[in-house]
Amino acid sequence: MSEAFLSEYEKIFLLHGVQDDLRLDGRAPNDYRPIRVEFENINNSYGSCQLILGDTKVVAAVKAELDTPDVCTPDMGKLDFFVDCSANAAPEFQGRGGEQIASQIVNILTNLFSSKNFDLTQLCVVPGKKCWHLYVDIVLLESSGNLYDACALATKLALSRARFPKLKIKSDDEGQVEIDFADDVDEVIQLNVESLPHSVSVCKIGNSYVVDSDLKEESVTKVRIMFGFDDKGNIRYTSKDGFGSLDPDSLYSIIDIAKNSSIKLQQFYTNAISTTNNEYYSS
Amino acid sequence: MNRTAQSVPDETWDPLVFLEPNSLLEIVNQRKQNLDQDTEHMDTDSTNSKQPIFLKTDCVNEASGSSYIEIGNAKVLCSVYGPREIPRRDDYDFKVANLNCEFRFASFSCFMQRRGTLSQRDQSLDEKNLSSAIEEALKPSILLHKYPKSQIDLYILCIQNDIDSRNIVCASIIAASMALANASIELYDLVSSYTYTPVNLTVSYMPQLNQVTSIHFSNEANGACLSTDLFKSHIKESIENCKKVYSFMKHILLNSDFYSLLKNGLDHDIKKVDIS
Numbered sequence: 264m265s266e267a268f269l270s271e272y273e274k275i276f277l278l279h280g281v282q283d284d285l286r287l288d289g290r291a292p293n294d295y296r297p298i299r300v301e302f303e304n305i306n307n308s309y310g311s312c313q314l315i316l317g318d319t320k321v322v323a324a325v326k327a328e329l330d331t332p333d334v335c336t337p338d339m340g341k342l343d344f345f346v347d348c349s350a351n352a353a354p355e356f357q358g359r360g361g362e363q364i365a366s367q368i369v370n371i372l373t374n375l376f377s378s379k380n381f382d383l384t385q386l387c388v389v390p391g392k393k394c395w396h397l398y399v400d401i402v403l404l405e406s407s408g409n410l411y412d413a414c415a416l417a418t419k420l421a422l423s424r425a426r427f428p429k430l431k432i433k434s435d436d437e438g439q440v441e442i443d444f445a446d447d448v449d450e451v452i453q454l455n456v457e458s459l460p461h462s463v464s465v466c467k468i469g470n471s472y473v474v475d476s477d478l479k480e481e482s483v484t485k486v487r488i489m490f491g492f493d494d495k496g497n498i499r500y501t502s503k504d505g506f507g508s509l510d511p512d513s514l515y516s517i518i519d520i521a522k523n524s525s526i527k528l529q530q531f532y533t534n535a536i537s538t539t540n541n542e543y544y545s546s
Numbered sequence: 547m548n549r550t551a552q553s554v555p556d557e558t559w560d561p562l563v564f565l566e567p568n569s570l571l572e573i574v575n576q577r578k579q580n581l582d583q584d585t586e587h588m589d590t591d592s593t594n595s596k597q598p599i600f601l602k603t604d605c606v607n608e609a610s611g612s613s614y615i616e617i618g619n620a621k622v623l624c625s626v627y628g629p630r631e632i633p634r635r636d637d638y639d640f641k642v643a644n645l646n647c648e649f650r651f652a653s654f655s656c657f658m659q660r661r662g663t664l665s666q667r668d669q670s671l672d673e674k675n676l677s678s679a680i681e682e683a684l685k686p687s688i689l690l691h692k693y694p695k696s697q698i699d700l701y702i703l704c705i706q707n708d709i710d711s712r713n714i715v716c717a718s719i720i721a722a723s724m725a726l727a728n729a730s731i732e733l734y735d736l737v738s739s740y741t742y743t744p745v746n747l748t749v750s751y752m753p754q755l756n757q758v759t760s761i762h763f764s765n766e767a768n769g770a771c772l773s774t775d776l777f778k779s780h781i782k783e784s785i786e787n788c789k790k791v792y793s794f795m796k797h798i799l800l801n802s803d804f805y806s807l808l809k810n811g812l813d814h815d816i817k818k819v820d821i822s
Contacts (some may be wrong), residue, residue, distance in 0.1 A: 366671070498773075
């Protein structure tokens, strides 16, 4: 968790506010900040998305190349994540400073978009010989809390907008395959990403729970629980962040709060991908 | 011929990999089944939980505290060094002690060979993730403010990995908590941990304080997706099992600590003088 520099009294002010259901920016405990997405603004990628969540700005771009599949999974493609924490986002990301938070984000994304949740067989070109290897590159332009949810949503949106050229496969008598682009250049393949989970993180501040914490709230958070909810509201991933502990009853309330937020996120996602524009905005 | 100058491929594979894809899967499944049968066999004489636990403290004499644990097929050795002086002045913290947690897999511990000795290779990604998961689960239990300007090192070595690494996290957390207690480091409570293996849900829990210190669920191995109600009931069940594991830990600790105090009582006193 990156932190804002707050004095002890500012922290107490914030804490008391949250306990009375008053957050610094006037939101209710289970409100998300306004989300704005822009698609296809990275021309050199197969699909891209810029997500602005409050003051958090994230760009996710999907690149792809042909690769040979792993020996153990001959009918599956590959998916890799790279997260860059630019020093623009926070001064502490300078040099190798952002490495730890980047690897945390990569770890969560790898778990959320694992082969059990994302059908990697749709990336297979010739079983055992060729497959698509997707690289999802994420850059943090501005960091203002709740990076996990922002990165996961941006990745899902970028993957849903990704278009790959259709390939023509010719095999000769000796079993050699030749791969070429299809005759019609406009023919594209789209990925099925419906069942990919959303990330929802809930912070425990004092005795209250808030979703979509901003940087100041994160600096008084002792425990944050992250969930991966799929489109049917089932849990596919859970982990804890931060060096605090919580009692089981708060854990159960956090699960309920997270589920309600996941429904809102799912609603936002369906609206965002159904727009024909390259832009979608929710308040 | 100079063998060291010869280039070696970066990656090597189990020879079985070069069989037909389906036969490889069969062999892997066969191995897993064999391992499963072993566990089932051991299950019959277990009383505390579904998988038997073997736990022992004081296995590394040079360390301040140590423990060894076996759960199912997982075998983990853990030792604690410290609280000791921080070697680099930059890392000084005047309020709390630094907890340094390092988890490593032994080269032979997994299905796939890990190349090189531990000192030759850096921590791999899964080792780093496990290290931070263990640190996260233990930190709430330690009175770190009692040891300012010092560092506590926690070294965890996995000697044998379970199928899909499923009991490794909970075994490491239990072992580390026991080792910390064995090293006479002040704790709020022992951290007990349990992995509900069918869905790979790990919960760590401090029973005396009724606090959950960590929770982790990932469906990477089995593709489970749980409704919230089912998830809650699994957490409840895991917490119940944590309590059972806790009573077992307490029993082992009390019995062996008595013995170790008798044996090393003087050493413990000298160490305490060093810190202050």
